[in-house]
Amino acid sequence: MKTNNQPVFHLGKTVTAPQLNYFQQHGIIQFKNFLDKESLSLILSEVAQVQDFLLRNQVQKVNGIPLKFGSDINGAPLVQRIAFASHYSNALRELLKDERLLALTNLLSPYDGRIGENEKDGLVINHYVNTDNSQFRQLGWHTDSPRDLFLGSRILPMLNVGIHLDDCPLENGGLRVLAGTHHQSLFRLLFRKKYFIDHTPDDRETGFDIEAGDLTVHDGRLWHRVQQSPFTGEKSRRRVMYIPVVTGAYQPKHAQSPTPFYHKLAQLKQHLYGGKPQWAAVKAAEGKLAKVNSTAI
Numbered sequence: 001m002k003t004n005n006q007p008v009f010h011l012g013k014t015v016t017a018p019q020l021n022y023f024q025q026h027g028i029i030q031f032k033n034f035l036d037k038e039s040l041s042l043i044l045s046e047v048a049q050v051q052d053f054l055l056r057n058q059v060q061k062v063n064g065i066p067l068k069f070g071s072d073i074n075g076a077p078l079v080q081r082i083a084f085a086s087h088y089s090n091a092l093r094e095l096l097k098d099e100r101l102l103a104l105t106n107l108l109s110p111y112d113g114r115i116g117e118n119e120k121d122g123l124v125i126n127h128y129v130n131t132d133n134s135q136f137r138q139l140g141w142h143t144d145s146p147r148d149l150f151l152g153s154r155i156l157p158m159l160n161v162g163i164h165l166d167d168c169p170l171e172n173g174g175l176r177v178l179a180g181t182h183h184q185s186l187f188r189l190l191f192r193k194k195y196f197i198d199h200t201p202d203d204r205e206t207g208f209d210i211e212a213g214d215l216t217v218h219d220g221r222l223w224h225r226v227q228q229s230p231f232t233g234e235k236s237r238r239r240v241m242y243i244p245v246v247t248g249a250y251q252p253k254h255a256q257s258p259t260p261f262y263h264k265l266a267q268l269k270q271h272l273y274g275g276k277p278q279w280a281a282v283k284a285a286e287g288k289l290a291k292v293n294s295t296a297i
Helices: 017-026 037-056 090-095 099-108 146-150 186-191 261-272 278-296
Strands: 028-031 068-071 077-082 124-128 139-142 159-164 174-177 215-219 224-227 238-246
Touching: 017 028, 017 099, 037 077, 037 090, 037 238, 099 159, 099 238
Parallel strands: none
Antiparallel strands: 028 215, 068 077, 077 124, 124 238, 139 224, 159 215, 159 238, 174 224
């Protein structure tokens, strides 16, 4: 595995020519210190409040997209994947209006790009942590493009923008990509690897040393995965927000939107391989935490 050795880039209100050239060649780019410490603290607080709201109200789907549940290191219930998170937070909604994020649409030129706050899965918050009841520790090889096919449209250029809320050095797992594969044929895009099932490291993959507040952008056609942390407990915690930047016709989701087929497949996989049902995991975590609290008292 290679380590990302790109020049140190910082994202301003415009994308520079060197940044554009690097992205077009590799299909991935990392920007340092997108969020300062004060902004990062605010966002983490908002993420916690969104999670608390979803748990209190026993929300299991948002706009047809299932949430993923597990338990935290203290046994407390945890939402490990939240879709359309900005719908529950004014601060997260305002973040999506940041001029620097809007500048990233230039990476899709000559297509007209937009922040997909109400499209795809909206602003997604992934929360990876290794505990006994964790339902979300890694993510197998995939590209983001076949979702278009499942939704009945042709594959269009898109970006997946990741805002990283925790330090994630290379040795703690995290994002892995096959740089340059956004230039591959349609056959290779669909069949190069087994979607989500294959977690095998690739000799050609690139990993990243990421600090809290960094931002990454990858082309939706790029093969990528998330490596499981070798650690357990707090040291394994990795929180990342992903923002879709999309092209083509406006396709917003709403409360009556059906669950996409690929999400149904993920739920079936969990059922077949013995994982606890999503809400059952929350109830189990609540019961475990209650026992811990009563013992402490």
